[in-house]
Amino acid sequence: MPELCDRTGHELASLLRDGTTSPAEVLESCLARTAALDERLHAILTPTVDEARAQAAGAEDRLRSGGASAVAGIPLALKDVLCTSGIRTTAGSKILEPYVPPYDCTAWARLKDAGAVLVGKTNCDEFAMGSSNENSAFGPVHNPWATDLVPGGSSGGSAAAVAAGQAVWALGTDTGGSVRQPAALCGVVGLKPTYGRVSRYGLIAFASSLDHVGTLTRDVRDAATLLSGIAGFDPLDATSLPDPPRDFTEGIDGGVRGLRVGVVEDWLGVEGTQPGVRDAFHAALDRLDGLGAAVEPVKLPHADFALSAYYLIAPAEASSNLARYDGVRYGLRVDGDDVVQMNMRTRGSGFGDEVKRRIMLGTYALSAGYYDAYYGQAQKVRTLVIRDFEQAFAGVDVVVAPTSPTTAFRIGERVDDPLAMYLSDVFTIPADLAGIPAISIPCGLADGLPVGFQVMGALRDEATVLRAAFALEQDLAFDARPPLVAEVAP
Amino acid sequence: MAVPIDVDHVARLARLELTPDERERFGRQLAQILEHAERVGQVAAEDVPPTSHPLPRSNVLRDDEPRDGLTHDQAIANAPATEGGMFRVPRIVEQG
Amino acid sequence: MSAAGTATDVEAVIGLECHVELSTRTKMFCGCRNAFGAPPNSNVCPICLGHPGTMPVPNRTAIEYIVRIGLALDCRIAPDSLFHRKNYFYPDMPKNFQISQYDLPICVDGHLDVQVDGESRRIGITRVHMEEDTGKTSHAGTTGRIAQAEYALEDYNRAGVPLVEVVSEPDIRSPEEARAYLTELRAVLQTLGVSDVRMEEGSLRCDANISVRPVGSVELGTKVEIKNMNSIRSVERALRFERDRQRAALESGEPIAQETRHYDENTGATSSMRSKEFAFDYRYFPEPDLTPLEPEPAWVEEIRAALPELPAARRARFETEYGLSPQQSGVVGGQSDWASFFEDAVALGADAPSVANWTAGDLAALVNESGDGLGASKVTPAHIADLVRLVDDGVLSSAGAKAALAEAFASGEPIEAIVEAKGLRQVSDEGALESVIDEVIAENPGPVQQYLGGKDGAINALVGPVMKKTKGSANPAVVQEILRRRLARP
């Protein structure tokens, strides 16, 4: 009998409804796990124990009075780029170390209203820029499967916390793969919905046209449940989808018989793709075939250029989004003789290497004389990537690929080689450029480490993505647990 | 081949004070990243429209209705330095 | 040689950039009140303070206002326009970029006809675009001068106020024309009801570009930009100074630097601010947090149909309908508050030309020297209507009417009451005059003798004193008639 903190959200929801357990019990189970492991994982930057206990008590009342939502009383963790009123929000950066937002991001506001319980703000790469969580100003997160390995990034703290039972589920953000890649490396489920499906209001911007709020959960049903709790138009986000809120768990168990599944075969040849990853991916493909899906190859001719386009568009937008950190209104200030010197010192010592690199890259890409060759051209390539997907989805219902070319790698292994680090997002970036929904689920182990299987769908078609992922998940019945967890909860 | 970046000029535009070591390292790394990023130039896209949003929408506007903002205390609560209810900054010298 | 000596040999080429604060209830991108003069940082929220994670949503009324302005200036309303980010650091700008428009403004290719000494000139309007205002910086220190300031203080109440930029073609040829253009533009904006257009309060701000060239030459001279002019008069003075300075330079063959110059209200002179050799690099790119503007043609036509009568049309109507002179229609037909004042007075049954006389004459003089606008004056259309009626009925002499109007301007008392209280009623009743006239005859034997001696003109030397004793309330004609009767020559 697994401990409460290792259960899924939907299991706990029914246990809570029939009174078998209480929000307080579930919460204490998560807090105990954090007490036992977080020293070694460093997944949580700011625990919110007092708030959590108060919220658990509130959820208790809701449950008793009946009609509580599916997220009521379930312990949740939030990536520290999501603003929480009165609770320090750092974006993993020294420059925001003292920052306490005066407002809640929309996603958390909705869950809070529904009785969710916030256990803490999770560690992440600074301003969500990274694929290993080594870019956090407050130290790296360690992978629960092997603490000398990275959890992936940038939502590594959220992924590790869910994998380790410190939270039942969590929210992360995905700009180039930052929900799906850490989910893959930590053996959990990571869902990036359609661009605009979830409001970005209160999400500390990295690259506005690419930023998505996503979910990290123990299974696909939980992903659908948590998404249902945060999706829907927000008058505070002009780019949020006008679609009415709905229950994404509906039809999730419809199966894949006759589903047309496209495989991007070119990607399997990508150099640096680990053989074990390729094997686990193929094994999962066979399962889909066995379940009655029609697997066929698809081509995404411009996907080759997606990474290049991404590393112009994202830094360009970031260079502008991060200009507000100037030491005037909030956050760190390092003084100077005049305001320019103060700005430069504040930003020079407040930002880490990766953030500075990207700010400079983006500033350069937008500067006079280079716009057309860099940002302008990258936006055109983005159009071509979108057209590639439109063509693919004219022939298939979903497109599948490995989530990441490798399993979790060693801490420190890639820090001195930004380009090699960027390559770990090569399979996830295209879906961000196109804004299409995509999910990563564990499909097995390679050398004892989890491998992620990615399912991408057409714009707005989360339903088909979830249905395919659910069917595969049920069939694979992946139940390996991080050794660290097995150690504390035998 | 990537144009060598004028690191000092870009750092100034971006308001980043760099150490000599950073100047050297970033210059090298940015040239390397740009060389890869410049591959976008190999795509023939003259007649392709740029995409600034994956899901094109238009005219998303709000009504001219007041919403409660912050109290004055909340507004300056995070400020590194204030005076007379205003945000205090070092002297401003005309420059670019 | 004096500049004036060759005044006809060169002509100025002037273009104006005006910034207009719209009088919407709330700011451009957030729900904060758009109000002038509130305590520092009291009309602010996370959005207009540029807090991490916040996003802009445009104010529909502001968009309607700028479309009104564009239509009134005969612009084309673009079917598709975009917001861009203008990136530069300044502490009065919370995000360190301004949301503005770049290559796709909302309104383009318009014009404004202005009257300059009797003839009409058409000034082209290049573009009218939407942007957001900055906060206010006060430079603190021992001296008031920015250069010696020790530090600065930021108030963000104004940050995010809707700002419309109206850019003219370089069609203006003299400082006088510039004044006429600004006066007409202000009248149009006021008539549209979209702005308070108070230059002192900064709700209408103006920068000028000016170069000079020999009359007849077609190529342009070096363009100089002038800033910090806070009244229409100072714009005219600054341009005069700058035209003469450049003309002198031209004559003495000194080069004119392309630069930005600062206008000093006290000295009436311009001085070099910063040379343009550090070219600003604003790194414009499409604002990724906002969607394109595509005004529905039907909506634009609705706005067009609802446009009020514009100043030019109104002045023409006043001249034909009420027979006013161009000078009179200029005063009472230009600005909407004067126009409605005039028409209200006429509606009360008073003779239009006389109403125009008193309004454009004495009342305008009183209002101008008071320094406050017509709105602040205690004089109502009813005052003017009564005044005109009493003069026509011979109850008031014009001297008495002037006095009554001045008193009404001060106290706001009804004209009738003032006339009684001050005894301004013009006396024609002989009985009342006889005794006064007897006194005057007795006190002025000299003129009496001269008159009786046949010197007819001497009668005036007696009329005068009578008027004096009656404080001008006597009817001079009646006085003379009685005098002649009394001094009937044998």
Ligand SMILES: [Mg+2]
């Ligand atoms: Mg402007």
Ligand SMILES: [Zn+2]
């Ligand atoms: Zn605001």
